[in-house]
Amino acid sequence: MPGTPKTAAAGTASRILDVAERLVQVRGFNGFSYAHVARELNVTTASLHYHFASKAELGEALIERYSERFAGSLAEIDRRPAAAPAKLEAYSELYADELRGRRMCLCGVLAAEYETLPPPMREAIVRFFDLNEEWLAGVLEQGRRERTLAFAGSARTAARMIVSGLEGAMLVARPYGDLSRYKAAAAALLGSLADGPR
Amino acid sequence: MPGTPKTAAAGTASRILDVAERLVQVRGFNGFSYAHVARELNVTTASLHYHFASKAELGEALIERYSERFAGSLAEIDRRPAAAPAKLEAYSELYADELRGRRMCLCGVLAAEYETLPPPMREAIVRFFDLNEEWLAGVLEQGRRERTLAFAGSARTAARMIVSGLEGAMLVARPYGDLSRYKAAAAALLGSLADGPR
C-alpha cells in the first residue's frame, strides 16, 4: 500500500474509492471494472493498480471506508438526545439518501454477490450488518424503556427485521426508480413498532 | 428458438435452465458464464448457444420460467381455503425453501444488478415484483375482512412492505448461512400484521 497522502484532502486513492463505490452500488462488484474507474478519472488502469494492487484489495477498502462513514453517521445521530422513533427515522433517511443517487447500500449489493467474493470482503460485509444490528438494538431498547416503541421478542430480533426490511426496500425500490416505494415500505415497517393504541 | 422437445420431460433446454437458474441465484447474473453451465452439463458452450442464442435470451427465459413456477405456487396456496395468516406463512415458506439451497429469490439477486441488465430482463423483473405484490394485496384484504390481520394504510402498501421485507431477509440471511435469521425476520414482519390485543 502506498504511503498516506500528506494532506487529508481528497487524494488519488480517495477519488478512486469515490468512483468505485458509486459503480459498485449501482452495478455490483462483478459489474464494474478497473477500466470503468480509470475512464472516469482520466487515468490508466495501471495507475489504479498502484493504489490498489488487486480488485479484491479495492473491494476491502471500499467496505472499510463505507462502514466507517456509516458508523460516523450513526454516532452523529446519537450525538444529540432524541426519542427512539426519531432515531429510527434518521436511520431510515441514511439509506433514502443512497437511493436518491440511484444507489443502494454498498453491502446490500455485495450480499447479493456474496458467494463470488473473496473471504476478506465477505467478513467485512458481515461486520457491517452486525454494526447496523447492534446500533438498532440499542435504539430499540431505548424505545422500550421510554415506551415510545413496542415490539414482541428481543430487541435484537427486531433490529434484524429492520436491517433486512430496509435493505430489501432499497433493493426492490430501485428497479421502479421510485424513492417513494422505499419511503412507504420504511414507514410501514417502522410504524409497526410505534407504541400506542391501535 | 429451437422447436419444443417432443416429450414434456426434462429436455436439454430445461436442464440448461435448471443449472443456470441455480448459478444466478447463488452467484448473480454477472457472476456466472456459459462455461460454468456447460461444465456442469458436460457439453460445450457452443451447444448452449444453440438453445439460447445469447446470455440475454437465457436471462429472459430464466425469469419467465421462474415467474410462472412462482405464480403456480401461489395458485396452489389459493387452491384450498385458508385464513390469511396461514397464506402469508405459506408464502414466506416459498422463499425459505430457496434459502435452504443457499439460493435467494432469482429476481431479488437480479434487482441488485438491475442497472447492468438488458431492458427485457428489467421489465420481467418488475413484473415479478408486481405479481408478488398483487397476490399479497389480495391476501391482506382478505385478512382485513376476516379480522385476522390488522394494518394501517392500504393493502398495497402493506404488500410492498412484505415483498421488500422478505427479499431483504433473504439477502441478509445468506451471508450468515443461517436460515433462522430469515425465519425470525419473516416471523417478526408477518407477526406485526396479526390482529388481536397486544
Next chain:
DNA sequence: GTCTATAGGCAGATAGAC
C-alpha cells in the same frame, strides 16, 4: 443437436520507462 475451432473483446494484472 452437439461438436471443434476460433474470432474478437474485455478482464485483471505486471514490467519497466519516465
Next chain:
DNA sequence: GTCTATCTGCCTATAGAC
C-alpha cells in the same frame, strides 16, 4: 505516481463439420 506496452485468461458468440 503515472505512463506505454504487454501478458494471460476468460468471456460471449459464430462458422461449419458431423
